[in-house]
Amino acid sequence: MLIQTSSSGFVHPHSSEITPQALYLRRRAYLQAMAGAGLLAAAGGTWAREAEVLKPLASTKSAVPGAMTMETATSREDATSYNNYYEFGTDKSDPARYAHTLPTTPWSITVEGLAHKPKVFGLEDLLKLSAQEERIYRLRCVEGWSMVIPWIGYSLAKLLAQVEPMGSAKFVEFVTLADPKTMPGIRSSVLDWPYTEGLRMDEAMHPLTLLAFGMYGSELPKQNGAPVRLVVPWKYGFKSAKSIVKIRLLDKEPPTAWNKAARNEYGFYSNVNPDVPHPRWSQETERRIGEGGLFAKKRKTLLFNGYEAQVGQLYAGMDLRKNY
Ligand SMILES: Nc1nc2c(c(=O)[nH]1)N[C@H]1C(S)=C(S)[C@@H](COP(=O)(O)O)O[C@H]1N2
Ligand SMILES: [Mo]
Numbered sequence: 034m035l036i037q038t039s040s041s042g043f044v045h046p047h048s049s050e051i052t053p054q055a056l057y058l059r060r061r062a063y064l065q066a067m068a069g070a071g072l073l074a075a076a077g078g079t080w081a082r083e084a085e086v087l088k089p090l091a092s093t094k095s096a097v098p099g100a101m102t103m104e105t106a107t108s109r110e111d112a113t114s115y116n117n118y119y120e121f122g123t124d125k126s127d128p129a130r131y132a133h134t135l136p137t138t139p140w141s142i143t144v145e146g147l148a149h150k151p152k153v154f155g156l157e158d159l160l161k162l163s164a165q166e167e168r169i170y171r172l173r174c175v176e177g178w179s180m181v182i183p184w185i186g187y188s189l190a191k192l193l194a195q196v197e198p199m200g201s202a203k204f205v206e207f208v209t210l211a212d213p214k215t216m217p218g219i220r221s222s223v224l225d226w227p228y229t230e231g232l233r234m235d236e237a238m239h240p241l242t243l244l245a246f247g248m249y250g251s252e253l254p255k256q257n258g259a260p261v262r263l264v265v266p267w268k269y270g271f272k273s274a275k276s277i278v279k280i281r282l283l284d285k286e287p288p289t290a291w292n293k294a295a296r297n298e299y300g301f302y303s304n305v306n307p308d309v310p311h312p313r314w315s316q317e318t319e320r321r322i323g324e325g326g327l328f329a330k331k332r333k334t335l336l337f338n339g340y341e342a343q344v345g346q347l348y349a350g351m352d353l354r355k356n357y
Pocket of ligand 1: 112115116117118119120172173174175209210228256257258269270271272273274275276
């Protein structure tokens with residue numbers, strides 16, 4: 034993996050530079066935000082018990098190889114105002130403007146299909162399921178821009194283990210909220226709603242695949258997919274489904290919202306790959322959001338978005354031009 038260091042414009046401190054005081058304040062802000070959103074009330078109990086739900090946030094070291102980067106983080110302002118969330122409109126500024134109507138409490142994720150113990154997980158169950166940690170991942174959109182975001186969450190594998198997938202489960206489908214009352218974008222037929230995504234079982238179980246509840250030390254803003262989304266850092270951004278309500282374990286590859294919309298442009302795998310162009314444009318370079326200005330240099334896009342050492346073996350022997 035390529036680790037790039039930058040001394041200028043450093044926005045988010047590397048974990049070793051975070052003081053206990055800064056950590057404490059961030060964790061406190063996170064707890065207060067969760068309380069404000071009604072999440073801690075749902076978890077029930079006293080402040081002590083509430084703190085316990087989110088305790089692991091005090092740790093900023095990830096045990097998952099590749100889950101941290103020393104690259105300069107995108108500013109929170111940019112990461113929360115330049116978004117793709119088509120349920121709230123197709124303009125980059127639409128989600129920040131309109132997603133405030135998204136109802137995030139109560140919330141649950143139904144995990145069903147080829148599982149020995151299918152289950153409905155309330156948001157508070159999800160939060161308590163595993164230690165949460167901060168991970169700083171690159172997010173690369175198929176449109177050619179990228180960001181570096183400090184996410185909070187834990188490996189999706191922890192949730193999947195709870196339902197005991199059957200041996201016949203080879204794929205995982207993610208279904209997201211489609212609520213015509215609060216999502217103006219789903220009146221448009223730009224996509225087939227609900228927005229769905231899919232991963233192969235081994236991709237879903239890979240420790241880098243993150244079930245995210247927060248970013249920048251507090252809960253997920255609605256435009257970023259509150260209250261729970263996926264982050265798959267070696268794939269184009271659209272694989273990272275927002276506001277997930279259902280997860281299905283399947284024996285066949287599921288269709289996804291984007292490959293239903295344009296099969297030749299958005300394949301099932303959608304691995305970040307500079308050598309496989311989108312049919313209408315190159316994928317060789319990217320524009321890092323925040324590195325503005327007319328003369329900002331484009332960056333070279335990396336195979337698997339720079340996570341080749343961690344995920345390359347998942348695709349050994351596969352023709353990535355055919356399986357795009
Ligand atoms: N439900 C849903 N999830 C979604 C999208 C969407 O339109 N709807 N857009 C995807 C795309 S194309 C990208 S690039 C990322 C953007 O995430 P961000 O806005 O948090 O940067 O979310 C993905 N998840
Ligand atoms: Mo995207």
